[in-house]
Each structure stands twice: as structure tokens, then as C-alpha cells.
Amino acid sequence: MIRFGPSGIPLSCKGRTLRDGIEDIHNLGLTAMEVQLVRVNLNERYAGEEDVGLTPREVPGELVVQIGRREDRKEVLLASLSEKIEKGDVLYSLASGVARDYLELQELGVLARELDIELSLHTPYYMDLANADGLADRSLQSIMWAGLLAEAMGGTMVVTHLGMFGEVDHKVAMDAIQKNLRVLRDWYKKSKVHARLGIEASGRQEVVGSLDEILKLAKNVKGIAPVLNFAHVHARGFGLFKKPEDFDKVLGDVEKVSEGHLHTHFSGVEHADGNEQRYTPIKKGDLRFEPLAECLLDEDYDLTIVSSSPLLEHDAMYMKVILERVLAKRLIRPTKPEKEEAPAKPEKPERPARPEKEGRGR
Numbered sequence: 001m002i003r004f005g006p007s008g009i010p011l012s013c014k015g016r017t018l019r020d021g022i023e024d025i026h027n028l029g030l031t032a033m034e035v036q037l038v039r040v041n042l043n044e045r046y047a048g049e050e051d052v053g054l055t056p057r058e059v060p061g062e063l064v065v066q067i068g069r070r071e072d073r074k075e076v077l078l079a080s081l082s083e084k085i086e087k088g089d090v091l092y093s094l095a096s097g098v099a100r101d102y103l104e105l106q107e108l109g110v111l112a113r114e115l116d117i118e119l120s121l122h123t124p125y126y127m128d129l130a131n132a133d134g135l136a137d138r139s140l141q142s143i144m145w146a147g148l149l150a151e152a153m154g155g156t157m158v159v160t161h162l163g164m165f166g167e168v169d170h171k172v173a174m175d176a177i178q179k180n181l182r183v184l185r186d187w188y189k190k191s192k193v194h195a196r197l198g199i200e201a202s203g204r205q206e207v208v209g210s211l212d213e214i215l216k217l218a219k220n221v222k223g224i225a226p227v228l229n230f231a232h233v234h235a236r237g238f239g240l241f242k243k244p245e246d247f248d249k250v251l252g253d254v255e256k257v258s259e260g261h262l263h264t265h266f267s268g269v270e271h272a273d274g275n276e277q278r279y280t281p282i283k284k285g286d287l288r289f290e291p292l293a294e295c296l297l298d299e300d301y302d303l304t305i306v307s308s309s310p311l312l313e314h315d316a317m318y319m320k321v322i323l324e325r326v327l328a329k330r331l332i333r334p335t336k337p338e339k340e341e342a343p344a345k346p347e348k349p350e351r352p353a354r355p356e357k358e359g360r361g362r
Contacts, residue, residue: 003031005033006312008033010313011312018098026117033119035122037123041094042092044068044093047091059101063099063149065144068092069090070088099153120156127143127160129177129208130165130176132164139163146160151193158193158197164207188223205274211253214227225258225263227265229308231265231267231308234287235271244295247292251299251301255301263306267287281315
């Protein structure tokens with residue numbers, strides 16, 4: 001199955017809430033949405049009497065992502081949506097703008113499933129899993145909290161960038177990222193987050209995330225999914241994608257290390273010297289969607305294509321139209337007429353048998 005949808009709330013959506021966005025996407029005939037987690041600021045307060053006995057999922061009006069509890073004279077941080085809040089606990093809530101509380105996220109997840117819309121979630125765009133800027137711990141927390149939100153809304157994928165190399169040696173950076181991805185994978189499993197963690201290809205040389213790098217990481221850390229951003233891979237490949245075969249080769253490589261459904265991004269892109277400069281509408285870049293449409297119809301790929309174009313839902317619909325147009329052309333393509341059979345030659349009438357001559361009498 002192939003799904004199309006925008007990265008964030010549609011530009012044409014009159015309301016700016018997640019609910020408005022989901023309903024609008026359905027009305028546009030699209031079937032996917034990638035929720036953007038822009039802010040990850042924390043608010044903290046002591047648990048009140050009304051909070052004691054509740055779980056973070058049940059606290060109204062807040063997205064509690066951590067419980068601080070004193071144990072052996074030090075604070076232990078608990079990140080479990082099923083942990084009961086106790087007297088004296090400190091509640092750390094996420095100021096994300098995504099939703100009011102977990103109950104609302106759950107309701108939005110139910111609505112999305114009823115409308116056949118696949119939800120995914122993208123972490124904040126600045127990540128530092130190589131610890132080039134000393135922000136690895138903060139990045140890990142952001143990705144963990146994104147997992148809690150995705151779990152509440154029934155999201156299928158949490159997408160994250162990996163960060164920059166900075167002054168860190170390439171091998172040292174890759175080893176650190178691999179170690180941190182294992183930490184995240186194990187934390188997701190322990191916290192019963194069912195969404196897969198996806199690592200997105202990057203569009204610039206100084207950022208971790210070439211196609212080879214994400215494939216290697218996904219292969220070495222089981223459970224981590226490569227997220228193919230066609231615009232990024234195209235830019236780093238100096239205009240890699242031109243023919244259906246180019247797309248098929250890369251999709252085949254990604255499919256080998258993925259577990260099931262593929263998550264991808266598509267947009268037009270301006271690039272130079274192996275680096276992305278900016279996203280563009282699809283019609284304005286040299287990355288065309290038609291060859292990908294041909295590839296998708298030739299092969300049996302199961303994937304979601306998120307529009308990261310500046311035109312968001314407009315280009316998501318444009319891709320869907322192109323795919324349908326290519327399919328329609330194939331269906332109405334005239335087939336080669338079969339050779340007409342030569343008319344059968346008329347059978348010659350049988351000659352009447354000659355009457356036997358009567359023998360003469362003696």
C-alpha cells in the first residue's frame with residue numbers, strides 16, 4: 001500500500017490544531033500525517049493531592065513525561081506512563097503544543113484510525129547523538145519523550161535526525177550514535193512504545209546521515225528503521241535520482257534492512273556540490289516524481305511518502321495525482337492486436353461413389 005500525506009498541519013487548514021489537521025487531511029483524500037514535535041521544554045511542579053494515585057496518562061491538562069521521586073536521598077526519574085504518582089513526587093510536563101494531555105492524544109489516535117490516516121511523529125530537528133556539542137543526553141530525552149507521545153496517539157514511527165559530526169572523528173561519532181541508538185531502542189521496548197524509531201537520511205555532508213551511514217546503523221542496531229528522504233539522498237548524490245531504476249536500487253537497499261513498511265519523505269530540492277541548499281516545490285526542482293511513480297508501479301513496495309515540500313499538502317496531492325495518472329496510462333495503453341487467423345479454405349465436396357457395374361449373366 002502507498003500512503004501520501006503532509007509533514008505537519010496542512011497549510012490550507014483553517015484551524016491549527018492537530019484535530020483540525022487530521023480531519024482536513026482526510027477531506028483532501030490523503031492517508032498520512034507526520035506530526036511535528038517542535039518544542040520540548042519542560043515544566044515542573046510538585047504533585048498535588050488530586051494527582052496522587054493517578055498515572056501520567058490520567059493527569060488532565062498536562063503531558064507528564066517524567067516523575068521525579070526521592071529514593072535513598074537522591075532523585076530518581078521515572079519515565080513510565082503507567083507509574084502511579086505518589087505524594088512528594090515532582091511532575092515534569094512537556095510544553096509541546098501537540099495536544100493538551102494524553103487523553104486528547106488518545107482520542108486523536110482513534111479519530112485518525114477511523115479515517116484511515118497513518119500518524120507518525122518527527123522529533124525536533126536539532127539532534128546531537130554523536131555528542132559533538134555535548135547535547136547527547138538532551139537529545140536522547142527528546143527522542144524518548146517523542147516515543148511516549150507517539151505511543152499515546154498510536155503512531156507507527158518516530159523519525160529523528162542524528163546530528164552533526166562537528167570536530168568528532170567519523171568512526172568515533174558513528175560508534176557513539178550506534179551506542180545511543182541501542183539505548184533508545186531498549187528504552188522504547190522497556191517503556192512499551194510500539195512505534196518504530198526511524199533515522200532520517202541527511203542532505204548535507206557535515207551532518208550524519210548519508211544513505212550508507214543510515215543503512216549501516218539500521219543493519220547494526222536491530223529494530224531501528226532507515227527513513228529515506230529522497231531529496232536529501234538526491235542532493236548528497238549530486239542529483240542521484242533520474243530514472244525508475246535509480247529509485248528501485250535505493251528502495252531495494254533500504255527494504256533489505258527495514259522491517260516491513262517503509263517511511264519516506266519527498267520534496268523538490270536545490271543542491272550544489274553534494275549538499276542540499278533548500279527544499280522547493282516538486283515542480284521547481286530537478287528531482288522529479290514521475291520516475292518514482294513508474295518504479296512504485298513496477299514493484300510491490302509498501303510505503304508512506306510524506307511531503308516535506310514548502311507546499312505540504314498540495315504536493316502530497318500532486319504526487320498522488322501523478323501516481324494515478326501513470327497508472328491510468330498503463331491501463332489504457334493499447335495492446336498489440338493479435339494476428340488474424342487466415343480464413344479456412346472451403347472443403348471440396350466429396351465425389352459421389354461410382355455405382356458398381358453389374359456383372360453380365362452367363
